[in-house]
Amino acid sequence: MAEALKRVGYIYILNKLLIVFLVYLARDVLSPLLPASVDHYHHNVLLDSLVHWDAGWFLRIAGQGYDFDSAPFFPMFPFLIRLLTVLTNDGVVAGFLISNISLFIACWFLYLIVREDHDEHTAMTTVFIMLFFPTAIFLSSIYSESPFLAFILGTFYFARKKNWIFAIALGICATLTRNLGVVVFFSLLYYQYKDNGYKIDIRKSLPLLLIPASILIFMALLWKFTGDPLAFANSLNREYWGFRHFKYPGAGQLLNLSVFYMNSNFYSLFESGMAFLFLFLVIRAFKYVEDKALLIFLVLGFLIPFSSVVDNKPLGMPRYIIVLFPGYIALARMLYKNNIVVVYSIISVFVFSVISVLFVAGRWIS
Secondary structure: OHHHHHHHHHHHHHHHHHHHHHHHHHHHHOOOOOOOOOOOOOOOHHHHHOOOOHHHHHHHHHHHOOOOOOOOOOOHHHHHHHHHHHHHOOHHHHHHHHHHHHHHHHHHHHHHHHHHHOOHHHHHHHHHHHHOOOOHHHHHOOOOHHHHHHHHHHHHHHHHOOOHHHHHHHHHHHHOOOHHHHHHHHHHHHHHHHHOOOOOOHHHHHHHHHHHHOHHHHHHHHHHHHOOOOHHHHOOOOHHHOOOEEOOOOHHHHHHHHHHHHHOOHHHHHHHHHHHHHHHHHHHHHHHOOOHHHHHHHHHHHHHHHOEEOOOOOOOHHHHHHHOOHHHHHHHHHHHHOOOHHHHHHHHHHHHHHHHHHHHOOOOOO
8 A cells, every 4th residue: 555655656746746847837938928817816826827717616616605607516626625725724725735635546546446457557557647648737726627536536446345335425425526426326336236146236226326316415505505406407508608518429529620620720629639539548448448337437427528519618528538537547558558658658748748838828728
């Protein structure tokens, strides 16, 4: 256990040191060429440089509670920020502490899960891929992806150990952090189905229903603040959030490509490129990821945002896919099979650095 913490700690610290350097690069060196747009949430230049867009929504909910506009954001992360702010007396500091501690915990669980199935090198490479994924800068900002990853990876870790109390508790936390958390119900159901000789034991499976049922807590909260228990869905389907709705898989990305063709919007090309590259990774995961419960989470977790359409705003796929950790396992195994780990690592760090600088400068990247 101590060795795992040390190995994960080295690469985690390297990631944080690079981010600090990139903030300096963006704010001091490149500022004449790439002037930074900041929201002035904090007096510290490092913290203020990493607070953009949805981070403001989480801080607003933590400080003021919900309204109809903020209803799409699930409550666990704002609740944790509000709780820790009692100690820090600073919501921004609390948010960064929660995100970055959660990210370390997620790296540790990911390392343990992959090492159990494969080997040391694959486990470390998988952690590296997650930390230096092109849009992984969101994992270090005040976004819910890091807490979600910590909860969801903990859920899988304890489910594999057949510690169902911890697995269900963390599954509930994941569901209250992001809507994709409900998908883990099907993964845990598969674990029980497999352990029971490929038969469903209704009595044993009933406690798993607490995971999807936990959404009722959020609905009750929204009912209190907005008068609409379904505000998390109804709020999205209006002009403010771009009339977000479900269609067939890939519909949003095909729309993005048409926007690029008609309007030369390069972000649309970037988003669709990331989405379709990750789709390729999802398909290849059927060869490289043996744990079917992980595949269930990967496929369903990808199809939900991949089947979403937003009429007048970017969809955000480059950020949504970063929580789909089984894809990192598949990629790590593909890299080793084709002997291109070093090549990928160099390219990945370079792209991560460019996108992080754009993020610090306030450019839209997801």
